Amino acid sequence: MEDREERRAPQALYVHIPFCKSRCFYCDFTTFVKSPAAMEAYVDALTAEWDMMESPGVPLATAYFGGGTPTLLSASLLDRLLGALRRRFDFQPDAEITFESNPDSITREKLQVLRHHGVNRISFGAQAFQDHLLQAIGRAHLRDAIEEAVWAAHEIGFSHINVDLMFGLPDQTQRDVEESVQAVLDLPVDHVSAYWLKIEPGTPFAKWNEMGHLHLPGEDAEAEMYELVRERLCGAGFVHYEISNFARPGGEARHNLVYWRNEPYLASGVGAHGYVGGERYEMERRLTPYMKAIALGRRPIASRRSVPLDERMEDQVILGLRLAEGVDGDRFMRRFGRPLEDVFAGVVERLLADGLLERRGSAYRIPDAYWPVANAIYEQWIGAADIH
Template sequence: MFAKQGQKRRDAMWSVCPTSLYVHIPFCQSRCFYCDFNTYVAPPSLMESYTEALVQELAWLGKEARQPLQTVFFGGGTPTRLPIPLLKKVLAAVRAYFPLAPDVEWTVEANPGSADVGKLETLLEAGVNRISFGAQTFSERLLMSIGRIHNVDDIASSVERAQSLGFQRINLDLMFGLPEQSKADVEESVKCALSLHVRHISAYWLKVEEGTPFFQWQAADQLPLPGEDAEADMYGQVRELLESAYLRQYEISNFAERGAEARHNLVYWRNEPFFAAGAGAHGNVNGTRYENVSSLLEYCQMVANGRLPHASAISETYAEAAETTMILGLRLRDGISLRRFEERFSAVPQQLFGEVWESLFQQGYLQQKGDFVSLPLQYWAVSNEIFEKFVATVTED
C-alpha cells in the first residue's frame, strides 16, 4: 500500500542530484593489521595510471552534477601518499568538473607524517579546508602492535604543522578495543588528542574484519583483545573524557565543537545521495547504490575503454531506503526528524515499522523530543542490537 501511495514522492526523492562527492585514493606506504579497506602498496607508475583514470571518471561524474557540491571527501588509503604533481591533478579535476559551493567542506585524510609542508600547501591552494589524521593511539607500543608506521611525535607535529599553515578544521581518528590496550592507554590517548586543540575527534571501536592479519590471528587465538566488557568501559571512558572537555558527541563515534561536525559524514548518516569515484568506491545516485571494481588494473582498463568502472549497481527499494534511513539516522544524537521522514517516504515510522516501533518506545530504547526520535545515550553501546530490529520490517505491498 505504502509503495503505491508514495511512488511519486519516491521518484522525486531518488531524482535529487547529489551535492557530495567521495574520491578514493587507495595507496598506502604499508597495510595496517586491522585494515580491510581497498588499499595497495603501489609503484609510482601505477599511481600515475590510476590518477589519469580517476581524472577521467571525475569528468564523467561531473556531467551529472546539476548543483554545487556542498562536501568533498578524499579517503583511502592515504590520499597524501600521492606525489604532489598527481595530487594537484586530482584536486584540479574536482574544481574543473564540478561546481563547488562557496562554503564547501573539503576533507582529505592523511596519516601523521605523510603530509609535509609541500602537500599541505598544495591542499590549501586547491581549497581543501579540513584534514583528518589517522592517529589511532598515542601509545608507541600499540602503534607498533596494529601496524602503523608513524610514531606519537608524528601526530603532534602533523597537527601543529597543519594548524600553523591555516587549517582550522582538523579531525583525529582514535581507536579503542585494541589488542592489549588498557583503560589507562585509552585515557592517555584521549588526553593527548585534547591537548592538541583539534575541533573534531572520531573514536572507533576495533572491528576485526575477515581477510586481515588480525582476523587470522584471532582465529589462531593469538589476538589478545580486551574483551566486550572492558571495551564497553573504554567506550564510556572516551565519551566521558571528550564531553567533559569541549567536544560534544553528535554521533555514536564522533565528537566535535558545535559547528565543526563532519558535514560529509552527515550525508551518509542521513542516507542522502552522493557521487563516488575511484577503485572500490561506493556511491548512491538516483536510488541506485553502485560499487566500483576494486582492482587497480581492472579499474584503469575499464576507464581506458570508455566504460564506467562499476562492479555492481543495485536499485534501492522503498523498504531498503526506509530501513537504512532509520538505522543510519539513529546513529545521530539528534536522531531522526519525523517531518523529514514523512516527506521522504509518504508515511510516518509508526506505519512502516509497526510493532517494532511501539515496542522500542515501550522498552525505553527510543525517545521523542519535539520532531526528533533518537536513542537514549545510555543505549548507544548496544545500538547495533537495536538497529537489527528494523531490518526486514517494511513491506513493499
C-alpha cells in the first residue's frame, strides 16, 4: 500500500516571527523579547533561509505569518520582509496571505504596508474584552485597543479579519464570555477562533495552578461557555466549520484548512514545523543557533521524521474529524488505495453504533453534540490502523 499524495507539491507556507513585547502567562510558544536590532537581524536571516529552501515548483495558495507577534516588526522591516517574500515565491492570483497581530502592536502605517504587499487576512489576538481579564492573563492591551485595531484594518481594506477569543480563564464568568462574543459581533470580522485555556507546563499559569492560586471555572462551566459561544455565533450567521473556529460563508481560514486536511506545507523561521513528501520537520527552536546556521549557509532544520503510513492514515482521520465536513472517505480511498472502513474497521463500527460518529455522504464526522468531548473520540483511532 502507498500514500498517493506523498509527493504532492506544497502550496502553503508558514513563517514564524518569534518576537513579543512581553510573554503572556499561559504561553508556551517559541517567543522572545528582543531589541529592534535583533529583529532586523532575524528578518535578514529569515529571507536568507528562503533562498536556501527548495522551490515548491507551484505557486503558493496560502502563506501564514504567525508568532510571537509578527506586527511587532517596524513598518520598514515588514516592507523588507514582504518584498523578499514576493521576490522569492510565486503566488496564485487569489492567494490568502495572513498575518497574526496583537492589537497593541499595529499601526495604520503597518496595515498599509501589509496591504501594499497583498496581505489580505489579519488575525487579532484579542482573547477577551474585559480589561481585568486581559491583565490577569498577561496581555499587553486593553479592550479599546482591540476595537481600534479591527476598525483600522477594516477601513484600510482588509476583507478577512479574525479575532481570537479564549474561555476557561481564571475568574471568567458566563457573562464575561457573552459580553466578549457580543463585542466581536459588533465588529467587522468574518472569522472567530475560540479556544479553551490549556495550562501548559513551564508557564507561569502552570506554576500558579500548582500553588492553588488560579481560580479556574472548571470543566462543566467551560462546556457551557463553549456552547454559549457556539449558539451566539451560529445565531449571528457564522458557520461552525472546525471545532474551535467559526466563519461567515467564504471567510474560512484557507491556510489552516491545509493542516486539518493533512496536506503538505512548507515552514520557515525559528521553531516552525513543516510537512513535505511524507516527512515532518522542525526548525531550530533557539534563536542563536538558528542565526549561526544561516550565517554558515546552512538551513537550520533541527530534526526530520518520515511519518509511517499508519500514522499518516491516523492523521488524515483525526485532523479531518476536527472539521464539520468530517473526513472524506472518497479522498481517503484515493490517497491510500483502501477504504477507511477497512483500515479502521473496528473503530468505525463501534463509534457509529455508539452515536459518536455519523456518516454524511462519503464523509464521517463527529455529531455536533459531541464536539466538546472530541479528544476522547480522537483517541479511539490512535494505533488502530490495519495496514496489512
